[in-house]
Amino acid sequence: MSATAAAGGLRFRRPSAVPGFGPAFGIAATGVTLLVLAPLAALVLRAAGQSWGEFAAAAFSPRALAAYRLSFGASALAALVNLVVGLLLAWVLVRYRFPLRRVADALVDLPFALPTAVAGVALTAICAPDGLAGRVAAEFGVKLAFTPTGVFIALLFIGLPYVVRTVQPVLADLEPELEEAAALLGASRWRTVTRVVLPALAPAAAAGLALAFARSVGEYGSVIFIAGNVPMVSEIAPLLVVVQLEEYDYGAATAIAAVLLAASLVLLAIGAVLQRRLEREGAR
Missing domain, CATH: 1.20.5 (Single alpha-helices involved in coiled-coils or other helix-helix interfaces)
Incomplete structure (x- = not known):
């Protein structure tokens, strides 16, 4: 040896x-x-085990493609919004002291603890035409529940904690003295945020974004109640898998599930590569 x-x-x-x-x-x-x-x-x-023709017919049918567009499109948009909101929320929870801060911090974990079906019923009750938010939106000609907008709202709810809990510990370890030193050297607040704070948070933010997106793509329980589940309009891909199973079309169900699995793995891999690259750039 x-x-x-x-x-x-x-x-x-x-x-x-x-x-x-x-x-x-x-x-x-x-x-x-x-x-x-x-x-x-x-x-x-x-x-x-299926032939390519059978697999493609099930996995890339017009109905399946419409479900992919809604699932991935709404998930991407919700993850981006959660990235911004989650960064701001984590900043407030870490850097400021205010009444009921611990209660607000605990409420961030509510989507983790709440059964997804309960979350879906609660969101539907609020966003339905006779709900509080639904009535307000109806005055502006906007329908929230039973539309793709309802899917987006549900994905916002379940994805926010992933960004907050990923960024929060990194922000807690980020010393405020770095920001004070930048200010003493003449940097503006915007320059301090963009050159000092955000680069340090970028790897954690990328990880939170990837987790929120991957979680949203596979979400089912909190979405089906508020989506309306209209094929080609507001039907998400996980629901289409369940529909195929209920129709005993196991080949179609596994084909669609395989596409979702492959997409999720690719997205997680991209997120991991992006996170590592940001960590390398931050270490320079």
């Missing part, structure tokens, strides 16, 4: 405060395989 290999082996076997790397790694790998990789592999194999 060469000296380099031996050194690598020594680094790999470096003592740890918590012993038992082998068993721990084996249990973790087994859990990930059984709970994550095996179901995804079964989905891919089931979709691959």
Whole structure:
């Protein structure tokens, strides 16, 4: 064995405060395989068992394409809005002290704890034509519930915590002295934000954006109540998978699910690459 290999082996076997790397790694790998990789592999194999014609007819039908456009379009728009709102909310929660701040901080996690069906019913009650927000919007000729706008509102609700909770700890570790030093050196507030604060938060913000987007693409429970679920208009892709399953068309369901899986993996990979690139630029 060469000296380099031996050194690598020594680094790999470096003592740890918590012993038992082998068993721990084996249990973790087994859990990930059984709970994550095996179901995804079964989905891919089931979709691959179809001919290309059958797969394309189901996965790229006009109805499926309309569902993709709504799911990915609304998810992207909601994630971008949540990025801006989440950054501002995280800034307020970290940098300011005000009454009921802890209550406001706890409410950020409400979409995590609230069952998605309950969230969908609550949003529908507010945005329906006879709801509080629905009546106000109707005066301006806007219909919120049972339209693609309702889908967008639901995705805003469930995606915001991902941005806030990703950015908040990084912002808490960002020393205010950096901003004060920039101000002492003559930088304006806008220049301080764009040259000091945002570059430090960019990797976390990119991760939060990717998580919010991926979560929104797969959202089902909170959307179906407020969307209206009209094919070609307000039908999301996850609902179309359920519709195909209810019609016992398992091939079409797995084909659409495989497209969603592939798109989600690609988006998460892009988010990871973007986050790493921003981290490298920030370290320079």
